[in-house]
Amino acid sequence: MTPGKKLQGLVAATITPMTPDGQINLSVIRQYVDYLVSQQNVKSVFVNGTTGEGLSLNTQERKQLAEEWVCQGKDKLDHVIIHVGALSLPESQELARHAAAIGATGIAVIAPFFFKPTNKEELIAFLQKVASEAPAVPFYYYHIPPLTGVKIRVEELLDGIKERIPNFQGVKFSDTDLLDLAQCINKNEREQFAFLYGVDEQLLSALAIGANGAVGSTYNYLGQKTNLMLQAFAKQDLAVARKYQFLTGEFLSFAIKLGFGVAQTKAIMTLVSGIPMGPPRLPLVGASEEFIAKAKAKLNSIVWPDGD
Numbered sequence: 001m002t003p004g005k006k007l008q009g010l011v012a013a014t015i016t017p018m019t020p021d022g023q024i025n026l027s028v029i030r031q032y033v034d035y036l037v038s039q040q041n042v043k044s045v046f047v048n049g050t051t052g053e054g055l056s057l058n059t060q061e062r063k064q065l066a067e068e069w070v071c072q073g074k075d076k077l078d079h080v081i082i083h084v085g086a087l088s089l090p091e092s093q094e095l096a097r098h099a100a101a102i103g104a105t106g107i108a109v110i111a112p113f114f115f116k117p118t119n120k121e122e123l124i125a126f127l128q129k130v131a132s133e134a135p136a137v138p139f140y141y142y143h144i145p146p147l148t149g150v151k152i153r154v155e156e157l158l159d160g161i162k163e164r165i166p167n168f169q170g171v172k173f174s175d176t177d178l179l180d181l182a183q184c185i186n187k188n189e190r191e192q193f194a195f196l197y198g199v200d201e202q203l204l205s206a207l208a209i210g211a212n213g214a215v216g217s218t219y220n221y222l223g224q225k226t227n228l229m230l231q232a233f234a235k236q237d238l239a240v241a242r243k244y245q246f247l248t249g250e251f252l253s254f255a256i257k258l259g260f261g262v263a264q265t266k267a268i269m270t271l272v273s274g275i276p277m278g279p280p281r282l283p284l285v286g287a288s289e290e291f292i293a294k295a296k297a298k299l300n301s302i303v304w305p306d307g308d
Helices: 026-040 059-073 089-102 120-131 154-158 178-187 200-208 223-234 238-258 262-273 289-301
Strands: 009-013 044-047 079-083 106-110 139-143 168-173 194-197 213-216
Touching (some): 026 059, 026 223, 026 262, 089 106, 089 120, 178 200, 194 200, 200 223, 262 289
Parallel strands (some): 009 213
């Protein structure tokens, strides 16, 4: 891993592999790392987030996964960001201390979503209490209001945030409010924060207003294609970049109509990578055979600009 290197480009929101009986399966993480690097050209990961069913795991499981990703990612991955958010402040602090102790290159925190912060001051107070437990580790806010119900605008949150959280480095922005994201980027150019977009089917729009990269589940199995989109965008070949984005959107739109979530992502990843991701944890239930067959056919039918 590369401490001090700016977080940018594609970051895979990692899946938590599980055995058929629902236990975490650490044995495939090494293969998972090698697959991301060699097959998808993705060298950064976001562990124990939404895609990783982080809030459905207990503290010990989250620690074990964090340790395994840091261990297996050594000398292979640029960044291992550990999501340490929890409904319990002491639990989140414990996970933050653990992430720092094992050498994670960053930590991220979601807003508490049962007893919710109702304004910027309440949210900042919570984030600060967690970030201060790992003061030498870059800290990222994980903004995902569709799931948390916490709709405090990030533009507002970032005003003066460095004074309260000195190790604050950026945002995983998983919302469709591109006006909010644009104002964040426009007002914080001097701070050089990382703004990583989390709505995969709209990434190109976020890049156009200055996002540094993205964190998402599709980069587990469409990372190579999305990297080609990033390259086309960097070369100002918008026609090609749009083609990649449209095709990603075509697949996701198709999958969403069938019923698409973490369970289906696990099934697609198993299908594409050959690495057994296993079932999700209840209350989520596994993808149907019908979904898997239709998703496979759709993926195989897509003709990408690179001819694959």
